[in-house]
Amino acid sequence: MTNQAGESIIHWGYKPYLLDSGLSVWLDHFRWIAAFAVVCDHVRWIIFPNFESRGLHPHFTLAEKAFFFLTRFGLQAVVLFFVISGLLVGGSLLRKIQEGRFHTRNYALDRVSRLGVVLVPAVVWAAALQYAGYGLACQTPDNGPTLLGNLVFLQNLGFVAPLCNNHPLWSLSSEAWFYVIAPAFMLLWVGQFRISVVITLIAALGLGVLGLRLDHETPFFGLLLWSAGLLPWFVTLRMRPLFPAIALIFVLALTRTSLFETHAMKDVLITLCFTALLCTDPAQWSKPAPRFAHYFAGFSYSLYLVHMPAAQAVGSVLGTDHPADQTISYVLYVGTVGLMVLVGWIFGQLFEKQTPVIRNFLYRLTGAMRWKSA
Numbered sequence: 001m002t003n004q005a006g007e008s009i010i011h012w013g014y015k016p017y018l019l020d021s022g023l024s025v026w027l028d029h030f031r032w033i034a035a036f037a038v039v040c041d042h043v044r045w046i047i048f049p050n051f052e053s054r055g056l057h058p059h060f061t062l063a064e065k066a067f068f069f070l071t072r073f074g075l076q077a078v079v080l081f082f083v084i085s086g087l088l089v090g091g092s093l094l095r096k097i098q099e100g101r102f103h104t105r106n107y108a109l110d111r112v113s114r115l116g117v118v119l120v121p122a123v124v125w126a127a128a129l130q131y132a133g134y135g136l137a138c139q140t141p142d143n144g145p146t147l148l149g150n151l152v153f154l155q156n157l158g159f160v161a162p163l164c165n166n167h168p169l170w171s172l173s174s175e176a177w178f179y180v181i182a183p184a185f186m187l188l189w190v191g192q193f194r195i196s197v198v199i200t201l202i203a204a205l206g207l208g209v210l211g212l213r214l215d216h217e218t219p220f221f222g223l224l225l226w227s228a229g230l231l232p233w234f235v236t237l238r239m240r241p242l243f244p245a246i247a248l249i250f251v252l253a254l255t256r257t258s259l260f261e262t263h264a265m266k267d268v269l270i271t272l273c274f275t276a277l278l279c280t281d282p283a284q285w286s287k288p289a290p291r292f293a294h295y296f297a298g299f300s301y302s303l304y305l306v307h308m309p310a311a312q313a314v315g316s317v318l319g320t321d322h323p324a325d326q327t328i329s330y331v332l333y334v335g336t337v338g339l340m341v342l343v344g345w346i347f348g349q350l351f352e353k354q355t356p357v358i359r360n361f362l363y364r365l366t367g368a369m370r371w372k373s374a
Contacts, residue, residue: 011236015282016095018233022285023278027084028293034077035300038168039307039340041074046315047322047333064324069256075263076252078171079270082222085175086229087278090182094230097186105366111179113359115172118351122305123151126166129309135165136312153177165309174222181223221264225271232278241280248273299348306347307340314339
């Protein structure tokens with residue numbers, strides 16, 4: 001396949017400079033936008049829980065119809081998270097393996113600190129709201145094994161369920177298992193067979209014994225999406241980013257219709273379009289509002305982990321199923337979204353921002369060699 005100049009549209013070759021381009025700024029934008037989309041979707045579910053079952057009210061204005069359309073992209077946003085994680089974490093991992101700088105202990109400490117520094121207080125936060133009676137979706141508070149299972153990423157594997165007031169934790173289980181499985185395949189690829197076998201056995205124990213289901217919310221399927229994030233390191237599409245961006249927007253819009261029978265089909269198409277966008281020539285990516293992007297991306301992980309328990313607490317206090325044709329309902333919606341962002345920011349300042357400090361402490365505690373990590 002060639003362009004008008006006779007050049008091949010697809011160019012193969014490793015791009016170690018990938019994150020030195022404007023793409024890194026856009027990745028920050030994509031991260032905070034995706035987290036915000038998840039919050040908007042979940043708060044809509046709290047304020048207007050029966051909207052989808054009722055369908056669009058015949059007297060809704062165009063603005064109201066647009067609101068309910070634009071606030072329903074939470075699951076699609078999680079797909080973007082997976083691909084971005086594959087690009088950032090997978091790309092860093094691959095580079096270290098190729099350069100002979102991969103150390104299992106260092107890698108484990110990096111990933112545990114990245115996930116755990118926010119996860120532990122987030123689970124405590126969710127449990128406290130449950131036991132205080134503010135878990136809107138909880139018939140009874142989660143027991144000890146469920147809380148512990150969510151802390152060690154066993155949710156969504158047929159062993160324990162995500163917390164009753166924090167279902168978004170299902171994706172964190174996938175993320176954690178990506179971190180286990182990915183180095184096994186990469187080490188095998190570069191010939192470090194012995195280490196690869198050990199890691200693969202650990203992954204098999206976690207995924208196989210616990211009864212893996214193949215659907216869009218399980219680590220095995222999500223690994224395919226996560227792996228797509230590695231392609232931009234090796235593939236360059238010689239086209240303007242605008243074209244795959246338009247295709248991505250079009251596909252995202254189609255996923256809100258009844259055209260696709262399964263979530264998996266939607267996820268694959270979103271992944272293909274988003275990966276194609278990330279594969280365009282990094283030199284073509286501008287750097288809009290880099291400080292803004294970096295600041296809000298800096299607490300996007302916290303926002304994702306803590307917003308749902310807080311939103312359910314708001315629903316427990318102020319009620320749910322508010323009239324969709326009254327302005328006050330939308331004022332309540334905007335206020336709740338703003339409150340969720342504030343809660344996420346507070347957790348980000350208290351915990352996520354301290355990740356490097358905790359990571360360095362773990363390195364000193366274990367005597368691990370210090371390497372710059374993603």
